[in-house]
Amino acid sequence: MATFKVLPRTNSDQTLSEKPTLRAKAVLLSTPPSTPPPTYESPDSKADNRADSKPRNGYQYKPLPTYAGTTLIRVIELLPKPKDSAALTCRIRTVDLAEKPDYEAISYCWGPPVFDQKLVIENEGVISITKSLQGALKHLRRVDGVRTIWADAVCINQQDVEERNAQVQLMRDIYRSCKGVIAWLGPSSTMTDLGMDTVPRVLAAIRKKQMARDGERLRHLTDDMLIRYGFPLRNSWVLHCIFSIFERPWFRRVWIIQELALAPRALLLCGRRWVNWQDFVTVTSEIWGNLVTYSQSQAVMTGRYFADLLIQPTKEEVALGITPQLLQLVARAGATLATDSRDKVFALIGLAEERGEAGVLGTPDYLLPAEEVYKRFVVDHIARYGNLDVLSVVHRTAEDSTDASMPTWVPDLSELSTSDPITRLDKVVLEDHPNVLFTPDVPQFAATRGSTTILQPTTNPAILQLRGTRIDTITSVGHTMRHRNEDEDASEYSQRVRNTFASWEHVIRARSRKKYFTHESMLQVYWQTMHGGMTKATYEICKGDFATDYVKPLAPYRRLTFGRQVQSRNVFSALERLSGILSDVESFVRVQCGEAAISDLVVPGITNCRKMGKTASGRVALLPGLAQMGDEIVLLEGGKVPFVVRRSVPYVVRQGGPETWMLVGEAYVHGIMYGEAWEESAVRPMCFE
Numbered sequence: 001m002a003t004f005k006v007l008p009r010t011n012s013d014q015t016l017s018e019k020p021t022l023r024a025k026a027v028l029l030s031t032p033p034s035t036p037p038p039t040y041e042s043p044d045s046k047a048d049n050r051a052d053s054k055p056r057n058g059y060q061y062k063p064l065p066t067y068a069g070t071t072l073i074r075v076i077e078l079l080p081k082p083k084d085s086a087a088l089t090c091r092i093r094t095v096d097l098a099e100k101p102d103y104e105a106i107s108y109c110w111g112p113p114v115f116d117q118k119l120v121i122e123n124e125g126v127i128s129i130t131k132s133l134q135g136a137l138k139h140l141r142r143v144d145g146v147r148t149i150w151a152d153a154v155c156i157n158q159q160d161v162e163e164r165n166a167q168v169q170l171m172r173d174i175y176r177s178c179k180g181v182i183a184w185l186g187p188s189s190t191m192t193d194l195g196m197d198t199v200p201r202v203l204a205a206i207r208k209k210q211m212a213r214d215g216e217r218l219r220h221l222t223d224d225m226l227i228r229y230g231f232p233l234r235n236s237w238v239l240h241c242i243f244s245i246f247e248r249p250w251f252r253r254v255w256i257i258q259e260l261a262l263a264p265r266a267l268l269l270c271g272r273r274w275v276n277w278q279d280f281v282t283v284t285s286e287i288w289g290n291l292v293t294y295s296q297s298q299a300v301m302t303g304r305y306f307a308d309l310l311i312q313p314t315k316e317e318v319a320l321g322i323t324p325q326l327l328q329l330v331a332r333a334g335a336t337l338a339t340d341s342r343d344k345v346f347a348l349i350g351l352a353e354e355r356g357e358a359g360v361l362g363t364p365d366y367l368l369p370a371e372e373v374y375k376r377f378v379v380d381h382i383a384r385y386g387n388l389d390v391l392s393v394v395h396r397t398a399e400d401s402t403d404a405s406m407p408t409w410v411p412d413l414s415e416l417s418t419s420d421p422i423t424r425l426d427k428v429v430l431e432d433h434p435n436v437l438f439t440p441d442v443p444q445f446a447a448t449r450g451s452t453t454i455l456q457p458t459t460n461p462a463i464l465q466l467r468g469t470r471i472d473t474i475t476s477v478g479h480t481m482r483h484r485n486e487d488e489d490a491s492e493y494s495q496r497v498r499n500t501f502a503s504w505e506h507v508i509r510a511r512s513r514k515k516y517f518t519h520e521s522m523l524q525v526y527w528q529t530m531h532g533g534m535t536k537a538t539y540e541i542c543k544g545d546f547a548t549d550y551v552k553p554l555a556p557y558r559r560l561t562f563g564r565q566v567q568s569r570n571v572f573s574a575l576e577r578l579s580g581i582l583s584d585v586e587s588f589v590r591v592q593c594g595e596a597a598i599s600d601l602v603v604p605g606i607t608n609c610r611k612m613g614k615t616a617s618g619r620v621a622l623l624p625g626l627a628q629m630g631d632e633i634v635l636l637e638g639g640k641v642p643f644v645v646r647r648s649v650p651y652v653v654r655q656g657g658p659e660t661w662m663l664v665g666e667a668y669v670h671g672i673m674y675g676e677a678w679e680e681s682a683v684r685p686m687c688f689e
Contacts, residue, residue: 058125058126058127059092059121059124059125059126059127060124060125061157061160062094063157063160063163064094064157064163064166064167065166066162066163066165066166067166068356070166070170071096071097071098071170071173072094072095072096072097073094073095073097073150073155073167073170073174074092074093074094074095074150074154074155074156075092075093075095075101075103075148075149075150075155076090076091076092076137076148076149076150076151076154076155077090077091077092077093077146077147077148078090078137078140078141078142078146078147078148078149079091079122079141079146080141080142080143080144080145080146081141081143087118087120088117088118088119088120088134088137088138088141089119089120089121089122090119090120090121090122090137091121091122092121092124092154092155097170097173097174097177100177101148101177102148102179103148103149103150103178103179104147104148104149104150104178104179104180104181104182105149105150105151105174105175105178105180105181105182105259105263106133106136106140106149106150106151106181106182106184107181107182107183107184107250107253107255107256107259107260107266108132108133108136108151108183108184108250109132109184109186109249109250109253110130110132110133110153110339111130111131111132111249112130113130113339114130114131115128115129115130116128116131117129117130117131117133117134119133119134119137119154127154129153129154130153132184132186133151133153133154135184135186135187136151136182136184136269137149137151139184139269139271139272140182140184140269150174150178155167161366161367164364164366165363165364165365165366165367168346168349168350168364169349169350169355169356169363169364171258171350172258172262172350172351172355175258175259175262175263175350176262176263176264178263178264179264179265180263180264180265180266180267181259181260181263181265181266181267182266182267182269182274183250183256183259183260183266183267183268183269183277184250184269185245185248185250185268185269185270186248186249186250186270186271187270187271188270188271188272188273189244189271191240191241191244192241192244192245192248192270192271192273193270193271193273194237194238194241195238195241195242195243195244195245196245196268196270196273196274196275197273198232198238198239198241198242199242199275199279199280199283200275200279201230201232202231202232202239202242202283202286202287203279203282203283204230205229205230205231206282206283206286208229208230209229212229214229217290218231218286218287218290218291219289219290219291219293226291231287231291232291233291234291234292234293235291235292235293235294236291239287239291239292240292242283242284242287243284243288243292243300243304244300245268245270245280245303246284246299246300246302246303246304246307247297247299247300247303248270248303249337251302251303251306251307252302252303252306252336252337253336253337253338254333254336254337254338254343254344254347254348255338255343255347256306256311257310257311257314257329257332257333257336257347257348257351258314258347258348258350258351260277260311260315261311261314261315261317261318261351262318262350262351263277265277266278268280281307281308281312284304284307284308285308288304302335305335306335306336309332310332310333310336313332314329314332314351317351318351323351323352323353323355324351324352324353325352325353325354325385326345326348326349326352326353326354326361326362326377326381327381327389327390327393327425328425329348329351329352330344330345330348330377330393330413331392331393331421331425332425333347333348334393334395334413334416334417334418334419335416335417335418336416337416338414340366340370341370341413341414342364342366342368342370342373344413344414345360345364345373345374345377345413346364346366346373349361349362349363349364354384359376359380360373360376360377360380361377361380361381361384370413370414371406371410374406374410374411374412374413375407375410375461377390378390378391378409378410378411378464379455379464382453382455382638383455386452386453386454386638387452387453387638387639387640388453388466388636388638388639388640388643389423389425389640390411391409391636391639391643391663391666392421392422392423392425392641392666393411393413393417393421393425394408394409394410394411394663394665394666395411395415395417395419395609395624395665396408396412396415396624396625396626396664396665407462407463407464407688407689408662408663408664408688408689409464409663409688409689418483418608418609419606419608419609419610420532420605420606420608421666422445422532422533422606422622422641422666422667422668423445423640423641423666424442424443441535441537441538442535443533443534443535443673444640445533445640445641445673445674446640446673446674446675447635447639447640447641447642447672447673447674447675447677447678448635448636448637448638448639448640448675448678449674449675449678451637451638451678451680452637452638453466453467453636453637453638453639456685458687460689462689463660463687463688463689464687464688464689465685465686465687465688466636466637466638466685466686466687466688467636467637467683467684467685467686468634468635468636468637468639468643468683468684468686469634469635469678469679469682469683469684470632470633470634471633471634471635471642471672471677472615472616472617472619472632472633472669473615473616473630473631473632473633474613474614474615474616474621474623474627474628474629474630474631474632474633474644475613475614475615475616475629476507476613476614476629477507477611477612477613477614477623477627477628477629478500478503478504478506478507478611478612478613479496479499479500479503479504479611480500480609480610480611480625481497481500481603481607481608481609481610481611481625482496482608482609482625483608491569491572491573491576492569494576494601495566495569495572495576497601497603498554498557498566498572498601499565499566499567500611501550501554502561502563502564502565503565504526504530504611504612505526505563506563507612507613507614508522508525508526508529508612508613508614508620509522510522510523510525510526511523511563516618516620516670516671517618517619517671518670518671522620525620525670525671526612526620527542527543527546527550528542528670529612529620529621529622529668529670530546530550530604530607530612530622531604531606532604532606532607532622532668533668533670533673545602548596548599549599549600549601549602550601550602552598552599553583553598553599553600553601553602554601556578556579556580556582556583556586557575557576557579559579559582560575560578560579561575583598586598606622607622609624609625610622610623610624610625611623611624611625611627613627615633615669619633619669619670619671619672620669620670620671621633621642621667621668621669621670622667622668623644623665623667624644624664624665624666624667625665626664626665627644627664627665627667628646630646631644631645631646631664632644632645632646632647632661633667633669634661634686635672635677635678636686637683641666641667641668641673642666642667642668642669642672642673643663643664643665643666643667644663644664644665644666644667645661645662645663645664645686645688646661646662646664647659647661647662648660648661648662648689659687660687660688660689661686661687661688661689662688662689663688
């Protein structure tokens with residue numbers, strides 16, 4: 001159901017986007033856009049242990065208690081600007097959250113770890129801070145009064161690891177107890193100023209339309225009606241100025257999920273202009289796909305994804321009192337950024353049901369290296385829940401810079417993940433809460449019929465011993481589907497995607513008349529596998545999407561290429577132009593007959609960094625991007641989905657135990673996702689390294 005779009009024309013301005021008409025039914029199922037451009041600053045850190053990035057303090061912190069249950073924190077009393085000095089001056093005092101102190105919290109990007117700005121602590125010394133924090137404090141201080149602020153870099157002694165561990169556990173209470181959260185986006189620009197000024201205007205127009213009880217979608221309104229309500233015209237410059245706000249690196253921080261989800265109210269502050277967070281989301285959600293109908297930059301797409309699919313669902317959960325598993329939050333936040341890679345886990349603990357429990361699942365420990373945090377995260381989750389859901393966040397691609405020394409069963413959460421887990425871990429949280437605006441309908445797989453996992457002890461901490469059974473071998477694979485690269489133009493991307501689809505259809509013989517072992521046609525199996533499975537309720541929707549978003553848009557091109565791959569760029573460009581003309585003609589005829597025009601080619605987001613393949617027994621599967629011929633399909637006790645594994649050095653040679661395997665990743669194998677291939681009697685010990 002999640003989608004990203006392939007545009008049928010060559011246009012350097014065209015980028016990946018969601019299909020607007022699918023947004024309402026797939027808002028929690030969408031896949032994030034590709035990795036943000038490398039020019040982004042790595043935006044935040046709650047615990048950066050590098051010696052050269054620690055601030056040099058002339059101020060002596062008075063220790064805060066670190067015992068369990070403490071509610072003491074520090075706040076900044078930001079003083080007005082002195083008449084004869086430009087110095088940024090404040091007082092620091094300790095307050096008790098139990099006494100409900102009056103303060104505001106800042107949410108901001110740390111930016112580069114360069115502490116070359118000064119915060120003067122009145123009569124007590126100086127603290128070195130980043131330029132980003134200095135800019136925020138200067139914009140927040142009042143002209144004639146004290147403003148009480150909580151800012152992590154100053155209110156937590158970053159050089160005291162025990163204090164950091166204790167204060168991070170208080171983050172939930174800190175953001176819930178504050179008067180409001182101010183999200184500092186950085187200095188303004190001409191575009192952001194115009195965008196901020198336009199948000200209230202569009203919001204007023206939305207409310208005027210609601211008061212008129214006009215239920216028509218904005219995309220269907222005439223220009224005269226838009227003007228009557230007060231909306232800007234379609235694709236006007238001011239609308240794109242609103243979306244330019246999403247380009248700010250703040251939107252990519254992992255910490256904002258917790259900070260805004262818990263905040264009683266939140267403001268976006270960019271330079272001297274501000275807008276209410278909820279108003280901003282309401283406006284951007286309403287005009288996207290209705291008044292703004294062509295693609296934005298990758299930075300805008302990524303920022304909007306985080307706003308709509310990370311922060312808003314989590315705010316809904318908090319409002320309903322839902323506390324999801326930490327794993328679900330980690331899966332949801334896979335594409336966020338953190339300077340300290342441990343924060344990909346620790347920044348979410350305050351929202352999770354395991355909060356405060358012993359172990360990595362419930363308590364942060366910045367004394368542990370990132371690899372150890374990830375490893376314990378996996379082991380703790382398996383031990384507590386008796387399932388292998390945590391292995392669904394293991395996503396590795398050929399381009400990953402994953403440390404080769406890290407066990408294959410440990411996810412490298414420092415890498416940006418743009419792949420949805422086949423288990424849809426990040427989508428199932430709200431399914432039983434009908435009051436939530438967007439309720440996903442996702443399959444609940446049970447490939448091992450609800451079996452549970454009991455971890456087997458090993459003498460080597462790098463080895464994970466499970467129980468499972470080998471069921472098949474991969475014999476053929478197609479190309480790997482990937483999001484558009486930053487240095488790839490629209491035509492190159494379109495050619496690559498069409499060649500990938502051609503390779504998939506060829507590998508599984510999607511157009512053949514042969515029946516699958518489930519008695520379905522191969523084309524039925526193909527589109528169901530492409531979607532990574534579905535529920536009975538979404539079957540007809542996905543079937544219709546396949547016809548509308550795949551078969552019809554590809555038909556003119558397939559007729560010209562006979563369904564084959566085209567390697568020559570020049571030949572492809574000519575064929576693409578010709579197929580575009582044929583598509584336009586057919587669309588014109590359809591419209592004249594009262595039918596819908598042919599839409600753009602849309603790729604299910606679940607396919608990103610995955611490939612389609614076939615096994616020795618003829619099973620069709622959606623596989624990890626690194627899967628190759630000869631890899632095995634296995635069912636592991638406690639796993640909801642099959643996994644792809646690769647034989648490693650025989651463990652029996654070294655230790656007298658079972659042979660060892662490398663985990664490649666999870667898979668969707670059509671026809672065995674609900675226990676059809678599971679045999680308890682065939683289960684044997686399997687070790688993964």
